[in-house]
Amino acid sequence: MAALVFPFRGLHIGSLPGDQPPQTSPKLLNCRALWRGRFRGGQRPGLAKWSTTQIGGTAQQPIVALCSVSAVESP
Amino acid sequence: MGNLRESYTGGYDNASMINATAKRYAQVFVATASYPAASVALPLTRSNNPGTATVALFAVDGSKKPTGSALASGTTNGNTLPTGIDYEWRTVTFSATTLLTSGTSYAIVLYDTSCDSSNAISWWYDDTTTDATRPKWISTDGGATWTQQTSILADYRVYDNFAPPADRATTKRLVAVANSDVYYGPTPTTLVELDTSSGVIDTAVQLSMFEAYGKIFFVNGSTKKVADFQNTKITTTNIGTNPPDRGNILTEADGAQMVVDYITNDTAAAACTIYGYRTTTATFQNAHGVTGHDDDGNDISFTTNAAETAPPHWYTWTPYGNAAESSAKTTYGTMPTKAYVGCLSGGRCILSGNPDYPHQAPTSAAGNPWDWNIYRTTADAATVIGSGVAGQIGDVVRAVIPARDGLLVIGCASSMHIMTGNPVDGGQMVDINGVGIFGFTSYCFDGDGNLFFWGTGGVYRLSKGAVQVDNVSVASMPNLIADTAADPATHRITMGYDPARIGIKICVTLLADGTSTDYWLDLQTSDPSKGLYAFFPDSHAATHGIYSQFQYDANDPTHKGLILGCADGYLRVHDDTEENDDGTAIDSYVCFGPLPLAEDGRDGSLEAFDVILAGGASGGSETDSNDVTLKVWTEDVAETVIEDLEAGTSPKLVMTFTGPGRRHGGKKRRGVRGAYAGLKIGNDTVDQTFGFEKILLDGGAPGRRLR
Numbered sequence: 137m138a139a140l141v142f143p144f145r146g147l148h149i150g151s152l153p154g155d156q157p158p159q160t161s162p163k164l165l166n167c168r169a170l171w172r173g174r175f176r177g178g179q180r181p182g183l184a185k186w187s188t189t190q191i192g193g194t195a196q197q198p199i200v201a202l203c204s205v206s207a208v209e210s211p
Numbered sequence: 212m213g214n215l216r217e218s219y220t221g222g223y224d225n226a227s228m229i230n231a232t233a234k235r236y237a238q239v240f241v242a243t244a245s246y247p248a249a250s251v252a253l254p255l256t257r258s259n260n261p262g263t264a265t266v267a268l269f270a271v272d273g274s275k276k277p278t279g280s281a282l283a284s285g286t287t288n289g290n291t292l293p294t295g296i297d298y299e300w301r302t303v304t305f306s307a308t309t310l311l312t313s314g315t316s317y318a319i320v321l322y323d324t325s326c327d328s329s330n331a332i333s334w335w336y337d338d339t340t341t342d343a344t345r346p347k348w349i350s351t352d353g354g355a356t357w358t359q360q361t362s363i364l365a366d367y368r369v370y371d372n373f374a375p376p377a378d379r380a381t382t383k384r385l386v387a388v389a390n391s392d393v394y395y396g397p398t399p400t401t402l403v404e405l406d407t408s409s410g411v412i413d414t415a416v417q418l419s420m421f422e423a424y425g426k427i428f429f430v431n432g433s434t435k436k437v438a439d440f441q442n443t444k445i446t447t448t449n450i451g452t453n454p455p456d457r458g459n460i461l462t463e464a465d466g467a468q469m470v471v472d473y474i475t476n477d478t479a480a481a482a483c484t485i486y487g488y489r490t491t492t493a494t495f496q497n498a499h500g501v502t503g504h505d506d507d508g509n510d511i512s513f514t515t516n517a518a519e520t521a522p523p524h525w526y527t528w529t530p531y532g533n534a535a536e537s538s539a540k541t542t543y544g545t546m547p548t549k550a551y552v553g554c555l556s557g558g559r560c561i562l563s564g565n566p567d568y569p570h571q572a573p574t575s576a577a578g579n580p581w582d583w584n585i586y587r588t589t590a591d592a593a594t595v596i597g598s599g600v601a602g603q604i605g606d607v608v609r610a611v612i613p614a615r616d617g618l619l620v621i622g623c624a625s626s627m628h629i630m631t632g633n634p635v636d637g638g639q640m641v642d643i644n645g646v647g648i649f650g651f652t653s654y655c656f657d658g659d660g661n662l663f664f665w666g667t668g669g670v671y672r673l674s675k676g677a678v679q680v681d682n683v684s685v686a687s688m689p690n691l692i693a694d695t696a697a698d699p700a701t702h703r704i705t706m707g708y709d710p711a712r713i714g715i716k717i718c719v720t721l722l723a724d725g726t727s728t729d730y731w732l733d734l735q736t737s738d739p740s741k742g743l744y745a746f747f748p749d750s751h752a753a754t755h756g757i758y759s760q761f762q763y764d765a766n767d768p769t770h771k772g773l774i775l776g777c778a779d780g781y782l783r784v785h786d787d788t789e790e791n792d793d794g795t796a797i798d799s800y801v802c803f804g805p806l807p808l809a810e811d812g813r814d815g816s817l818e819a820f821d822v823i824l825a826g827g828a829s830g831g832s833e834t835d836s837n838d839v840t841l842k843v844w845t846e847d848v849a850e851t852v853i854e855d856l857e858a859g860t861s862p863k864l865v866m867t868f869t870g871p872g873r874r875h876g877g878k879k880r881r882g883v884r885g886a887y888a889g890l891k892i893g894n895d896t897v898d899q900t901f902g903f904e905k906i907l908l909d910g911g912a913p914g915r916r917l918r
Contacts, residue, residue, distance in 0.1 A: 140803050140890070140906040144736040146745035148687040154805055154849035154887065160687070163856045163891075165748050166799035169736045170712065171902030172787060172834040176825055178902025179799035179894060180731065180747070182789030183755055186774055186782040187399035192390025192414075196754075198725065199776025200414050201388040202761035205395075206381045207425035207441040207522070210489035 142177020144169045212302060213249055217242065217369040219345070222337020223254060223298065227321075227349070227365065229264070230331035235322040237269070237277045237348040237357065238336075238365040242315050247308035248283060249372030251319055253365075254298040254335040261289035261332045262325030266303040269318045275346050276357040277318040283309035289323060289332045298335050300368070308372050316344070319367050320354070336365040383766050384440065386427050387759075388414060389780050393429075393438060395523065398770050399782075405438055407525050412436060416551075417564070419651055423555040423580055424472075428528060430550040430562055435528040442472050442486035444520040445495045450476065450483035453509040457531055457581065461485070461503045461511065467493040467519075471503075473581055477532025477542070483513075486524065495519035531581035544583030544593055547573050552651040556613035557633065561596070563608040563621075564651075570604045571597040572611055572621060574634065590636040596621070602640030604628055609699075610651040615660040615675060622648030622664065627673075627680075643680055646671060649697065652759065653704035655715060657734060663715055665704045668692060670717065670732065672739070683732075683744040695719045695728050707760030709773040709785070716749075716773060718757040725756025725778030752795050754779045790900040799901070800893025802856045805849035808910060812886050817843065819909035820864075821878040822892065825902030826871025835871035837899035841892050841906070842866075845885025852889035859891065870901070878907075 141159075146169075148160030156162060171178030191199050217240050227236045251266050267284035269277035283305035293299050311317060323332050336347065341362050348357040386395045387402070391414045396402035412418060418431040425441030454477040455461060462468050469487035476483040495501070497518045503511040530543035551564030560580045563572040576582035577591035585593045596619075597604035606623035614620050619630040625647040632638035647667045648654065654664035660675035669684035669691045684691050697704060697719045705718045715732040729749035736745040751757070759776030775783045783793060791797060808815025820843070826835030842862035844855035855862070863883050868874075894901040 138908045138910060140908065142903065143801060143803070144733075144745065145743060146687065146733060146736070146747045150685075150687055150689045152849075153853050154807065156805065161802050162804065162853055163802040164800060165750055165893075166797050167747055167801050168712075168731065169733055169745070169747075171825060171900075174825070174833075174902075175736075176902055176904050177801065178825060178836065179790075179797055179900040180749060181785040181787045182797055182900075183751070183775070183783045183792040184786035184789045185399075185793060186770075186772075186784045187396075187402050189394065189396075189399070189402040189782075190780040191387045191394045191402070191776070191782065192392045192780050194780075195390045196779045197390035197414065198756070198758040198778045199387050199389040199780060199782065200758050201418050201420050202759045202763075202774055202776050202782075203386045203420050203422055203427055204383055204761065204763055204765075205386055205422045205425065205427050205438070205440050206383045208381050208488075209441070209522075210443055211492045 142169060144175070144177070213371040213373040215368055216244065216246055216248070216371050218367065219337070219364055220366050220368070222339060222364070223335045223366060224338040226256065226333035226335045228331050228333045229261070229321060229323045229326055230328050231351070232324045232326060233351055233353045235320055235350040235354050236334055236365065237318040237320045237350070238367055239271055239275050239316050239318045239345050239347070240367065240369065241344055242311040242313055242317060245313045246311055246371045248305070248311050248369055249308045250285070250302050250304040250370045252300045252302040252368040252370070253319070253321065255289075255292050255301045256296065256298045256333045256335070257289050257292040257294055257331065258333070259330040261323050261330045263287070264289045264321065264323040264332050267320045268305070268309060269320055271316045271318050275316055275318075276348060277320055277354060281320070282317070283307060289326070292332065318348070319369070322354075334365055336363050338363050340364040380766060382440075383764070385761070385763050385765070385774065386420070386438065387776060387782060388412070388418060388420065389776070390414060393525075395438070395440075397765065398767060405523055405525055407436070409525055410434070410436060410527055417651070419552045421554050423560060428553060428560060428580065430553040430564070432551060433549050435546065435550065437526050437528045439486060439524040439526065440522050441488060442522055442524065443469055443489040443495070444484060444486050444522075444524050445469070445501070445515050446482075446484045446517050447501075447513040448482045448516050449480050449513055450474070451511060451513040452479050453505050453511050454479065454483060454532060455485065455503060455511050456506040457579065459503050459505055459511065461487065461501050463493070463495050463499050463501050465493055465496065465499065467491050467495045469495070474532045475526070484526075486526075489519070529581070530583050542584065543581055544585060546583050552608070552611050554611045554613045556611070556619040557617055561611045561619065563611050569607045571595050572604070572608055590633060592635050594635045596630060596634050601630065601634040601638040604640075606647070610648050610654060612654055612662065614656070614662060620662060620673070622654070625667065646680060649704045650699050653706055655706040655708045655760070657708050657715065658710055658713065663706060663732070665706065665717065681742070683742075684746065686742060687744065687746055703758060705757055705760045707773045707775070708762055710762065711772060712785070716760060716775075718760070720756045720758055725753040725758070727751055727753075727756045729757070750798070751792060755783065755792055755795070790898055796895055796897035797900075798893070798895040800891050802889060802891045803906070804856060804889030805852035805887035806889070807849075808845070808885060808888055814884055814886055815910055816882055816884040817845070817888055817908055817910055818882045819878050819880045820866060821873065821907040822868040823873040823904040823907070824868060824870030825904060828872050834902075836901045836903065837894060837896070838867055838869050839892050839894050839901045839903065840865065840867055841890060843883055844889040845883045845887065847886050849887045852887045856889045856891060862891070
């Protein structure tokens with residue numbers, strides 16, 4: 137009996153077809169080595185809204201820049 | 212008030228009335244820990260004017276009756292309690308704390324030596340609860356004797372006097388830009404739009420922004436703006452004979468003071484807006500005189516024409532006191548007429564991208580974003596990197612990257628340059644030829660300070676300290692550049708480090724519509740010492756296409772994380788508990804192979820399959836995997852298996868395995884033969900996810916090829 141585990145080294149398409157490096161995959165999508173807090177492999181975490189506020193209003197325009205600012209407020 | 216230590220809150224069905232000076236009520240409680248009791252709160256009402264009431268804490272005897280002298284006591288003005296049935300939780304602080312012992316019973320006693328039959332205080336209780344450990348008592352002889360009131364539990368709260376230190380915290384806000392609007396806020400629910408009506412930015416033009424000195428500086432071609440989150444703003448129609456210099460202290464007649472940071476006009480007697488950090492609780496008022504002394508000791512004197520305005524503010528970024536950017540004024544120099552990239556490095560604002568001077572990166576003076584005078588001779592003076600002072604760049608600047616240890620990395624179209632030290636005083640430029648950077652957002656730092664960037668030949672890693680540059684993608688994805696076909700004119704590449712998952716998200720996004728080719732570089736499963744880097748391709752719907760990324764280190768840890776700025780104007784994050792992409796199913800799969808089924812290309816067989824899915828068993832503490840589909844291909848040639856896996860069509864076997872864990876009888880006995888096998892396991896169902904421990908394969912003996 138052979139056992140296949142998740143390809144923790146990720147995608148590898150730089151080798152001979154019959155010589156796939158260990159722990160790599162010739163094709164995978166939307167997967168992560170860490171699934172729900174353990175290294176075993178599985179689907180990546182989904183996307184969730186960080187905020188329900190739509191930047192730029194309802195025009196559905198791309199958010200082109202992000203940054204943060206720290207300030208000391210006056211007494 | 213300290214921490215709440217004991218309480219009973221419920222019922223409020225009726226009230227015990229203190230309407231005689233010798234009348235007392237007592238409620239017993241058991242200390243759940245040892246702590247200094249400092250105050251008690253009781254639900255009280257009054258009738259007329261009962262005067263001063265006393266709340267005291269007593270020890271209890273073996274029958275749990277109050278005994279001895281009060282351990283602690285305090286008073287409250289009963290005349291200020293509410294009347295009727297709407298009780299007030301009145302807090303009474305003891306004159307001195309008393310140390311309670313864990314597990315010991317104590318009695319809260321209420322009495323009033325100035326009440327009478329028509330001026331009374333009432334203590335509300337629950338008349339449906341009995342607790343043998345917490346009896347309630349009444350005394351009509353000033354506490355000499357006590358009678359238990361059964362089936363009653365009075366409401367109470369007991370507090371300690373713990374006074375935690377209040378550390379001073381700065382306010383941190385996320386700033387996001389879309390549709391030429393600027394939004395800001397510390398948390399997801401507090402994002403609001405900044406009023407930029409005084410001069411808008413244009414998100415159709417390349418825009419870069421960076422934090423410095425409590426502000427965000429925007430560079431957007433010929434538009435340069437400041438969002439000021441720290442300074443207070445005051446205005447005057449006449450700044451007087453001596454406009455203030457930066458750093459001067461202005462004082463208003465009523466005591467308000469500010470340290471001047473920026474003024475819009477340094478012409479004597481002109482109208483002027485002054486931005487400065489107010490250091491007092493007193494505020495600047497309308498039509499009040501303001502005085503101070505400038506750097507030369509001259510008197511500053513003007514009158515405000517409006518009350519102060521609190522931050523944030525939005526104004527044009529110019530040299531100090533030169534809102535019109537008049538070339539006639541040279542005291543604080545001239546800013547580049549256009550800029551498309553910017554950063555803060557070594558206390559200097561670094562700008563670049565001016566089409567007229569594409570090989571240069573002008574800087575402000577160190578510590579002063581308003582001083583661009585390059586003719587000063589001090590070490591903190593403004594300068595122009597690439598003009599010869601500290602070496603030439605000679606290539607078109609695409610990105611200015613502030614690195615650790617005082618390094619400034621200047622990313623160009625075909626080369627990289629590293630500025631070390633003060634560019635005005637002994638700084639040096641080190642060139643990395645042959646490797647350029649894709650764009651102004653195509654880089655990030657990992658948690659150790661190593662710089663990763665998308666460059667000429669793939670993804671590169673510039674080690675902390677700029678010692679070594681490695682192409683980290685070429686071994687596993689040698690055709691990455693050709694496969695992604697990213698063009699700086701049509702694509703944006705963003706990179707963001709996710710400290711929670713210890714990896715880098717790389718997004719190659721088509722500017723026109725948000726379609727993207729994305730990768731996750733997993734730094735936990737990479738092995739830099741062997742040159743092995745683990746890339747995991749991702750896909751997103753075009754509406755989730757990522758145009759910006761930022762690692763937001765919010766004050767509130769629940770809001771920290773790698774924030775993704777998406778095509779539809781929403782900020783998103785990867786959420787470990789989320790099984791969809793904001794409602795859209797995730798097509799996720801892993802392929803294995805080509806797996807040789809026998810030696811030397813001979814045929815072999817696979818005869819049984821089993822998948823151990825994550826979760827152990829239904830219930831339990833581990834998250835359960837949903838079902839997975841396993842597809843199997845076999846071929847005579849390894850490369851044909853690759854083609855099968857790429858196409859994903861016409862598998863020889865399709866099986867569904869049910870989670871979680873390994874099901875009894877779950878092994879599927881299905882046979883396939885061939886020289887090489889390929890397997891694909893995955894799930895593309897909405898509201899589902901999968902994780903697996905391993906795939907178990909039973910193989911047969913090599914044998915004659917079946918036709």
